[in-house]
Amino acid sequence: MAGGTATLPQPQSKPQVEVHLASTIDEFAGHFRVRRQVFVDEQGLFEETDRDRWDDTALHVVAVIDGEIVGAVRLYQLDEAGLWQGDRLSVSEHARKLRAGGPLVRFAVTTAGELGGHLMIARIQKPIVPLFRRLGWERVGGLIDYRGIEHQRMTIPLSGAEPIFLEERYEWALGAGITG
Numbered sequence: 055m056a057g058g059t060a061t062l063p064q065p066q067s068k069p070q071v072e073v074h075l076a077s078t079i080d081e082f083a084g085h086f087r088v089r090r091q092v093f094v095d096e097q098g099l100f101e102e103t104d105r106d107r108w109d110d111t112a113l114h115v116v117a118v119i120d121g122e123i124v125g126a127v128r129l130y131q132l133d134e135a136g137l138w139q140g141d142r143l144s145v146s147e148h149a150r151k152l153r154a155g156g157p158l159v160r161f162a163v164t165t166a167g168e169l170g171g172h173l174m175i176a177r178i179q180k181p182i183v184p185l186f187r188r189l190g191w192e193r194v195g196g197l198i199d200y201r202g203i204e205h206q207r208m209t210i211p212l213s214g215a216e217p218i219f220l221e222e223r224y225e226w227a228l229g230a231g232i233t234g
Contacts, residue, residue: 068152069119069120069152070119071117071118071119071125071152071153071154071157072117072118072119073115073116073117073118073125073154073157073158073160073161074115074116074118074161075113075114075115075116075165076114076115076116081114081116081123082114084116084122084123084126085114085115085116085123085126085128086105086126087123088116088123088124088125088126088144088145088146089104089105089126089142089144090103090104091144091146091147092144092145092146092147093142093144096147097203099201099202099203100201104142108128108130108139108141109128111130112128112129112130113128113129113130113165114126114128115127115128115129115158115161115162115165117145117149117154117157117158119149119152119154124145124146124148124149124152124154125143125144125145125146125149125154125155125158126142126143126144126145126158127140127141127142127143127144127158127159127161127162128140128141128142129141129162129165129166129174131166131169131171132175135172136170136171136172136173136212137171137172137173137174137175138166138169138171138173138174138175138212139174139175139176140159140162140163140166140174140175140176141176141177143155143158143159143176143182145158155182155185156185156188156189159185159186159189160189162174163189163210163212164213166212167212167213168213171212171213172211172212173209173210173211173212174209174210174212175194175207175208175209176191176207176208176209177198177200177205177206177207177208178191178205178206178207178208179203179204179205180197180203180204180205180206183206183208186208189210190210191208191209191210192208192209192210193206193207193208194207194208194209195207
């Protein structure tokens with residue numbers, strides 16, 4: 055426009071991802087809703103629900119964008135020596151491009167470390183292994199089958215932990231030989 059003015063589109067700011075422990079009935083419901091959407095409805099990993107005995111004692115984490123719960127992860131202690139497991143990382147399909155997964159993983163790792171954990175383990179679906187590598191996680195062994203989907207066992211030292219990990223010491227926790 056010669057001599058005139060043009061209105062240029064303003065860059066949209068990326069929505070803020072808020073991550074915290076679920077503490078209300080609505081937050082727990084949102085946590086389980088996202089997990090169901092991803093693991094039951096979308097991926098078909100479970101027939102009706104992905105809930106199991108670990109949900110009774112796990113810490114349930116939610117990611118919230120603009121007041122909507124769009125992500126979930128759970129974490130729980132496996133032994134008194136400080137071994138923790140993180141699992142059921144899930145982000146609603148419409149929110150994946152907003153990158154809520156990274157903040158969920160970082161929050162879980164930080165929380166387990168603050169609670170005295172020394173090491174966190176997880177089985178990670180093959181497509182998101184690069185995300186975990188960028189966040190400092192290390193592969194343990196090769197790919198394994200978990201419920202019909204390739205997963206990579208991974209680990210990360212938590213606050214104050216020695217970075218040495220002996221796979222054979224935690225073979226029981228890594229699910230060696232588990233196929234479903």
